[in-house]
Amino acid sequence: MSDFTPRPEHKFTFGLWTVGNVGRDPFGVPTRAARDPTDTVRKLAEIGAWGVNLHDNDLVPGDATPGERDRIVREFKQALKDHGLVVPMTTTNLFSDPVFKDGALSSADSRVRAYAAQKVMRAMDLGHELGATTFVFWGGREGSEVDGALDARDALARYRESLDFLAAYAEDQGYPFRFALEPKPNEPRGDLYLPVVGSMLGFIQTLAKPERFGVNPEFAHDTMAGLNFVHAVAQAIDAGKLFHIDLNDQKMGRFDQDLRFGAENLKTAFFLVKLLEDSGYDGSRHFDAHPLRTEDEEGVWDFARGCMRSYLILKDKAARFDADAEIQELVRAHRVVDDRLDGYLASYSAESAERVARRTFDLEALRQRPTQLEKLDQLTIELLLGAR
Amino acid sequence: MSDFTPRPEHKFTFGLWTVGNVGRDPFGVPTRAARDPTDTVRKLAEIGAWGVNLHDNDLVPGDATPGERDRIVREFKQALKDHGLVVPMTTTNLFSDPVFKDGALSSADSRVRAYAAQKVMRAMDLGHELGATTFVFWGGREGSEVDGALDARDALARYRESLDFLAAYAEDQGYPFRFALEPKPNEPRGDLYLPVVGSMLGFIQTLAKPERFGVNPEFAHDTMAGLNFVHAVAQAIDAGKLFHIDLNDQKMGRFDQDLRFGAENLKTAFFLVKLLEDSGYDGSRHFDAHPLRTEDEEGVWDFARGCMRSYLILKDKAARFDADAEIQELVRAHRVVDDRLDGYLASYSAESAERVARRTFDLEALRQRPTQLEKLDQLTIELLLGAR
Amino acid sequence: MSDFTPRPEHKFTFGLWTVGNVGRDPFGVPTRAARDPTDTVRKLAEIGAWGVNLHDNDLVPGDATPGERDRIVREFKQALKDHGLVVPMTTTNLFSDPVFKDGALSSADSRVRAYAAQKVMRAMDLGHELGATTFVFWGGREGSEVDGALDARDALARYRESLDFLAAYAEDQGYPFRFALEPKPNEPRGDLYLPVVGSMLGFIQTLAKPERFGVNPEFAHDTMAGLNFVHAVAQAIDAGKLFHIDLNDQKMGRFDQDLRFGAENLKTAFFLVKLLEDSGYDGSRHFDAHPLRTEDEEGVWDFARGCMRSYLILKDKAARFDADAEIQELVRAHRVVDDRLDGYLASYSAESAERVARRTFDLEALRQRPTQLEKLDQLTIELLLGAR
């Protein structure tokens, strides 16, 4: 039996808001007390996490005086130092305050937009002070229910302007942030602009400095839209834009569940872990999930340990998949390489086009070629179930 | 009462495969006979369409001899000429033939990829001969059910290579095509790569000649994923990439219904028409829908007339929306402009950043500002219902 | 132009919790102040509502002393009297308190079940005191995320036992309630038991006194599961079980939006209103929706007025549909009656079976018979849009 003990080198991170979630939902009041951030640091270190991430207000209340702010940050940094944790990523809460009820960085109100920008600037200052190198934007209120009020093109234009401004600010301050945009299809707004990973990849190209921006895909978010999350992350990697990742779980086509990683879609979780490991992704494995509302304090840590443990079990499965001779034979057989044809397609010339155009194919053979996909998939399932 | 008679200047187009759909579905055999393409041309002209679009095999059977092919094309062009119809867009059927059962331009089999490329080249030759200037790629088989067989990054790499090759072919031949990539989340494959409009916008940036490529969003496709189609089209326009559009309808979260335009989501259809008209989009209004399987020949044309008529009614509603004083007052009030703040955000400088950072906002006022969105939305609904 | 002014005879009702919704959501704090129930009564009367419904704790806080409780109820009854409003339906809040975090009437904990029953008994006392004749059960916490803990059969058995106990209590007290069970597929629990209207219809037959129980279908709830809400309500009416109805709106396959009635699915809303009116349903037209979180006090009443106004507009459309000669001709033609065959099917006998078995059908004619459904649907859409 392999060892599934989480250790800092696995780069597991949690948000203060995840293990700190108090169990409020649209129909119920909190079931758990708020947690002291420094105590969360201690506890995360104890269970083997590498880092802790945060929104500005997870650490510093919105109404803190400058003096309180400095004390809170000082004590938090001390806790990080004491327990050996890092803060790889920070972000801004642009969704809780009613100020942002109809948008923040894309709001139709100049004052709201400017206030949101101010809040992000301060959150960047905080993030830099804590040593974060990734800065996430999740536009939880950048969306609409009433499309009559506003042309979505205007909302996109404003959002772009705000992001360009803020990236310039970071550069000006010498903050080495990589910005990771996090999409979500809906909730809390009826529809969020730039709803899925692909949308963000497209949008980034319209920014002033696309090279500073990448994505922060969240498992549950593309899954809410019924999309294949592994494909979405693969596209982000393909585009050189996987700057961060949020791991959790979710059933398709429903409210944002933020379940424990590996709780629901085991096969997708497996292929995701395999993709991250195969691709050489070396960033945080960040869990943006929360314990069920039914849980008490002990349940919170059962939840956190479970996220990490499932990742490690699936990572071990990925290695077994690569080492499984029968599986690998099927994978190899699935790929049919014709070097000459590949050469033509890889490099266009009038001649290569001519070759492709004149080629005669044995269509009947191609129609009947075996793919052995049912077999491969069944072996994958059996490997996942520990039955091979 | 306005005039809702479709005329060529409205640029309505139908696919041969749409009014020619024979009513087969996964559980039933055809209910209608196949249509003769030249007769479809005659009929479409009669009901006021501007053009007709086609896949290669909608016109020329896959097993036609060169002589048959030429005769078919000649007769079809004559019909176009006789009836005054154009062919603004053509595409390739890369999904019906079992050759493509596990992918076409992204297949793991070099031979399939090359054959698909050959088929596209011929379809381009045909499209150019028919005068088409838009060439669509819909990757109906570019996807997977069994992710173990193939890293999605490899599939994307192959798809990119194929598209680059084919764009080079078109350029080499002097074909003035604009290429429009059409996304779909799933069906017929379990998951299709590049599932929604945003995904395609992201992918285009990784192609060798991104300027030649745009998107062909389909109403039903992003809607299958529960996304806001108006937002998706707005993003495409914002990126300068709306090269074509497929109009139809669909309930969210189910199989590809391809319903008559305006049949289901009236509010979304309204905002879509408004966006197209407001944006100055001057391409085809293409209906990629099909008559219900219950319909006979007469029902086919009821269907086609209904698509166009609903577009014109909604276009008229859009004009009324713009002319409605009470509605416009609400739209104006929703936008709060502060020129100074806007100036800071629009143009970053250390000084503008300083101004934003030091600004004091009356947060309580911002929290309580009225948005009047319920009122605006209700007026929109009443306008749609003809009750104002 | 028809008159769309809501009046008491239209039997429009709102929940205290609907217009009283404070705009909290999973990501944001309230945007509106709590409302005084007596003032809500005044305001609802002013805008033309007939009645007001409530959960126990919408009116009486959970921690009120008996004296406070009596004062609150007295003042509320006075307000009802002063403003001429009725309370046709009441229900119990079995979801907000963390006590119910893992179920209420179906909980695996005897104490929770008994406490929930106690709370319902008190809510029944209150409801009866207020004159309510319909009592709703919505099991917002009767569900699960972790199916390993509990066999769903046990949960159903406990839920049944609790309902039987409570129905007996009501009978014993002489309360003339009709009980209406309200299904929902998910949220706040991952999955709720008895998720849709049909599930409740099935479950009712397993209760000790099925005749006392019916359903309270909610537009948004079955719609979350992508089901046709009109069909669901039709089944409830067919079974004689439509005891109450919750009107609102929602996009399919997402979180519980509780949008203004008529805000999203106009066609479904139209057929629903038509069904209610055609069927002679004479109960409340209850709006279980809430204003968008963006709205202030004025927006709350825009919302409430909009719900009623859209109902009346759609009711007027339903009458126009029935009076439209072209539409009615299509409806008539769609139905083909053969009295002899109908007679056989309506009343089985060996002879009628023999007649059906030996009948020769002209299958080709049946295959080709026109249905004219595209035409009828287009006329319906045009009628909805006010274009006929």
Add this chain to the structure above:
Amino acid sequence: MSDFTPRPEHKFTFGLWTVGNVGRDPFGVPTRAARDPTDTVRKLAEIGAWGVNLHDNDLVPGDATPGERDRIVREFKQALKDHGLVVPMTTTNLFSDPVFKDGALSSADSRVRAYAAQKVMRAMDLGHELGATTFVFWGGREGSEVDGALDARDALARYRESLDFLAAYAEDQGYPFRFALEPKPNEPRGDLYLPVVGSMLGFIQTLAKPERFGVNPEFAHDTMAGLNFVHAVAQAIDAGKLFHIDLNDQKMGRFDQDLRFGAENLKTAFFLVKLLEDSGYDGSRHFDAHPLRTEDEEGVWDFARGCMRSYLILKDKAARFDADAEIQELVRAHRVVDDRLDGYLASYSAESAERVARRTFDLEALRQRPTQLEKLDQLTIELLLGAR
């Protein structure tokens, strides 16, 4: 390692239409040849199946003469005998023929209804001749896209009349069938009446002889609507109505995928197998799935073997779950029994009501009680993954 070899005592069955699926889909022509039914019998016996199920036309073509029909049936029975297979269930194809394009047993056309009834009577004769004791009704065309044509109450009334007639026919003939109604939310129709398991349970109570009718839940069907299939089957068992079951798999919120059992939702499949085994269900474990369109003949049998093997692996997991001391301790702890309170709730009396009403509960303790659900769920996942 346990033995996962399928054997007849496991009661695995396949439909002729499942392993015989030719790989046609809405966008592609067949990829596999049609299979000879007698050869399918031979092959199914060889891989360990117990039985084979069929629609009338899977075995007997619609246009077979009586002589051909008898020969086909005779040869098929001989094959069953030769290979030791049974036919536990049969059903009627009421969906392929264009006759049924707008409904079959619920059609608005008397002739279609009567023809459908005739076809079912003949299918019953065939089923009885083959020894089937379960007869399934799947109303694949009993639905609508255009609700204006027909009040759903009328469709339900006609469907009921047809079922009552047919049940009387079976009784009259002495056929000992149990009738199993199979729901599906949509596809091929836009919406199917009686869309999910619960709907059928409700509908059955309105039939003339409800005791003869139960349900045939299909994993993929309720899953299309995003519902928890285990809960649906539990409700059917609770109501004594689980007469048959269709095992396969599916992603939520999309077209009917009919994937190999265990291919997608491993956790749901696990709890389903556990429920079937725990409940003592002794009917067929019927696989109503089909091989991916990519597969050739060999892939068909890989698919079939995979279905059975995954069932057996999950059955083994269910036994391990029951034998796992740590898991069982959590399950026990989750249930809190208070015999006195349970006694009150189980048997209403004025006195027991009084006891419940007067009881004082320690609400704070109930709010804070541990549920340990995250821990239990994590252990379940680890058991599923073979990591415990």
